[in-house]
Amino acid sequence: MSFIADKQTLDDLSLLGKYNPNSVFSLFNKVKTRGAEKLLDAMFQQPLTDAGKINSRSAIFRYFSDNPVAFPFDDAMLDRMEAYVDGAGESSLMLSFFQVTRKKLAEVLLRGEEFQLEMTGINSTLQVIKTAEGLLKQLEKEGRDKNTPWEKWAGIVRHIVQDPRLKERSANQLSFFQVVKLHELLTGQFRGQLIQLLHLTYEIDLYIAVAGVARERGFCYATAFPKSDNLLSAKGVRHPGLDKAVPNSLSFNGKSNVLFLTGANMAGKSTLMKSTGILVYLAHMGFPVAATELQFSVLDGIYSSVNVPDDINKGYSHFYAEVLRVKKVAEEVADGKSLFIIFDELFKGTNVKDAYDATLAVTEAFTDFTDCFFIISTHIFEAGHALDKMEDQIQFRFLPTVMKDNVPQYTYQLEKGITTDRQGMIIIENEGILDML
Template identity: 70%
Template sequence: MSFIADKQTLDDLSLLGKFNPGSVFSIFNKVKTRGAEKLLDAMFLHPLSDVEAINNRSAIFLYFNDHPTGFPFDDKQLERMESYLDEGGDGSYLLALWELSRKKIAALLVRDDTYELALTGIDSSIAILEACEQLLRQLEKEGRDKDQPWKKWSDIVRTIITDVRYKQLNSSSRSLLDNVRLHHMLTGTFRGQLKMLLELIYETDLYIAVAGVARAKGFSYAQALPKDRNKLEAKGLRHPGLDKGVANSLFFNTATNVLFLTGANMAGKSTLMKSTGILLYLAHMGFPVAATDVQFSLLDGIYSSVNVPDDLNKGYSHFYAEVLRVKKVAEEVATGKSLFIIFDELFKGTNVKDAYDATLAVTEAFTNFTNCFFIISTHIFEVGHALNNGGSQISFEFLPTIMQNNVPQYTYKLQKGITTDRQGMIIIENEGILNML
């Protein structure tokens, strides 16, 4: 079963978006090749759902984190090599001879450029193999060529560059027959291995880039645990887009599966909730996370309700859209899935009395689903007092506000308990709105 995160959740957490500089994708998109960018996009779209696969990928990123490596390949040459190999051949020398001879004749007679394109493909492939050979020698010198992230790549490179035919033909001046033999080798004999080599080069580009981001930003690598451990422990958690973000720690398990979060506007509730959702999504990808230490049990998915829009076409008000979102989550939770749920300001689209009653009822109901974890934030702190009956199922924490000369200051640091902070009118008065009116 694949990891669940619907469009609403992906949008709430700003996870995707190649052209969105504020997306989590953009934070990690420091790759040098289009092939690696496509691979990065695929990884973001398909988080992993297997503990071993997650931890194995994390281990590869950690390897490149601890062993910084330059990327010695040219993107344009890689693209030309890929296009050349995609055009392919059937492995027959006679057909390779016919194909290249025909293209050369066409080039002489009608100035057709297909022969030059074929030569460009051959030259680009050789240039990439030469770069591979140089990198391999460096890795051999360092004793790292047999390390797990490199072994498959180095085995393929050795097979090709030590082949007698390749060594004989790889020269600066080549005849038509030399080009035919090289064409036959590259698009026939070694085509499958070369295509695999390209994939491994793109993977390496991605590993180097992501590990570089993690090293620069001080990210760490989460440890995935089996689902039945039912645990999330995150220390030093912050938003990956904030280099100087204030760190917090969170803990969930079967006995305490709901975090009831209070705090004034701008105190940092939404950022904390998004940070947690992003952390879990990246952790299920096997990617580095913005925290100092993380252990998490495998989940089936994440659902969030942060920026729920109304729907003018369907005639849905903001409140009704919120209700439908809660219904969707309740249906998923009731199926027995292990999910992480984020509700930011439940039922803010209705009056305070209905919002109080609904938030109280929904939060109480969610405590029964101990295989799921919930963060529920609200301004209606009275709900917290009604829920706080001495049990351990709900953890009550808040983000405080400190008043200095009638100006609110925020620590962004979690504290135990329930806050009654409400500074909305103070902010309105400080902005001079009432005086304008």
């Protein structure tokens, strides 16, 4: 079963988006090759739901973080090699002779470019092999070619470079018939291994890049447990895109599965919730996370309700869109799925009385679904006081506001309890809006 995260959630958390410089994808997209970028996109699109696979991938990233190495390959050269090996198809010596002869004749008689493209492909492939051989020697010298994530890559490179037929390093120095033989060797006998080498090289590019981001930004590597363990314990959680984010710690389990969050506007509620959602998503990818420690049970997915838009075409008001979002989540949790749920300012699109009643009823109902974890934020702190009787099941936390010279300041540090802070009018007055009017 694949990990669940719908478009609303992906947008709320700014997870995807190659061309969005503020997306989590862009944060990790420091790869050198297009092949690695495709792999990165695939991993973002398909988080894992198996604890063993998550921990295995995480261990690889951790290895490259602890054992950094520069990626020595040229992207353009790898592209040309990939186009050459993929485009040629499997080849025999006779077929290679006819293919190369046709391209050579077209060059001589029609000034065609196919033969030169052929030579470029061969030379690029030989250069990639030479670069791989140099890296392999470095790994062998450092003892990193065996019993490490390099082992499979190193085995393929070793098998290729040890073949005496590949001792030539430039097809430009060869006769026509030597070029034919080399073409048959690369696109026939070694084609499968070269394709595999390319794929593993792209993977290594990805591992090096992601590990580099983790090392630079001080991310940690999570430990995944089976779903049945039903826990999430995170220390030092922060938003991965912020350089000076204030860390917070959170924990959930079957006996305490709802976090009821209060705080004034600008106190940091949305950022904390997004940070936690991103943490959960990246952890299921096996990626490093913006925290100092994370242990979690595998979940089936994540749903968020942060920026729920109205829908003019369907005639949905903002409030009705919120209701439909809650209904969707209710259907999923009632179906027995283990989910991480984020509701930021639940039912903010309606009047205070209805919002109070709905927040109270929905929050109380969610406590029954102990295989799911919820963060619910609200300005309606009265609803929190009404839920006091469920303190064992519900964690009450708030982000405080400190007044200094009638100016609100924010610690962004979670504290236990429910806040009654409301500084909306103070902010409006401080901005001089009433004086303008």
